[in-house]
Amino acid sequence: MPDSLVKDMLSLTASPALFAHLRVNAQRLRADFDQLAEIGATVAGGVSRLALSNEDLEARAWFANRVEDEGFVVRDDDAGNLSGVLHCPNPNAPTLLLGSHLDSVPNGGRYDGAVGVLAGLEVMRVLRDAAQPLPVHVEVIDFTDEEGCWQSLFGSRGLTGQLSAAHVSDANGDNSAFRAALTRAGIRPDDIGRARRDPHSLAGYLELHIEQGTQLERAGCTIGVVTHIVGRSTLKITFNGQAGHSGTTEPEKRRDALQGAALFILRAHTLIRDEYADGIFNCGNITVKPGQFNIIPEQAILTVECRHTAAPVLIEMEAALQYLAQKCADEYALSVGVVRTAHMPAAPMSPRCIQAIEQAAARLNLASAPVVSYAGHDAQMLASFCAAGMIFVPSLGGVSHNPREYTRWEDVTAGANVLLHAALELAFAR
């Protein structure tokens, strides 16, 4: 495009002051929220919309209809991400992404993910109604399988070019069922690599989400400005001993794999709590073989996870756990193997986004505080790709992934207004 034409396009851009008075429509947002919550509604008052299930597909169809009814352009990609786009006058302008996910965990809450997508749609309506030309395209996006029913952060991995055929053959569960579910949703497993966008085509990514913790409640703040999303590693730790008769084997000859594993679990919790401030350790699964009450356990396999916001500390924690596992194995004459089965590096949020969110909250007279996300989010994948930021709103009692998940509507509205003004901040500050 010739420079003169670009200049003409830019002259079509309104001044940011024209947007200062804008606010989201809380009732309109609530109406969408209530409608969406009926899809996959559970008797306990939550939702079950597992990625690529009938309920998820119904939610996606509902969302596409909402986007179309509002006059936005529906867009989808080869990873099944579904978007609505509000175009600006300059076709060469970059796109500012706002979004989250419409899928849920089994018997989950109504707010997780849904709030971010619906707030993004509401922000686009406000910007459209303002009828002032923007310097960026604005796109609201629903990312496929954020929750990892099949493959966690599937859609955001796809958009950032971090999805390959291997991810389709490494599903949580049955790979052929995953391929079938993708195909049924109109996603061709062999084409998922084509979902990658050009990072230069993006002006940034902002995600509004419930906190799912209690940092904001404790700080008495409405708005959380996420500084980091925690990194996490999953380790499979296998203690090997020797099976034997539980009654007749002499004490000094027992090589009980489960005793070594039990010692490790207790010591690991103490180690991480005492030595790694802000570090998290969890052992969520034990498989014991042969698994009989009258046989000394020959093998104990633990699936453990550790989390930290600083990448080098996370690596250090993994090494410390490996060393501890060896020490515990030695005490019971066992051998031990440690394999890392998953790793997601910590993701710092973009300073530009952090500043935009802080400024938006200050302008709206909302109390904000810097917070860390101990849960994974799509913003984590976007962080290494473009400027990414997250806004948290309080979760009552920190309850989440549960039908009792609750966020006061005035807090959702406050978060949506911060999303609106942080988006404008990013759009005009470029």
Ligand SMILES: [Zn+2]
């Ligand atoms: Zn979520």
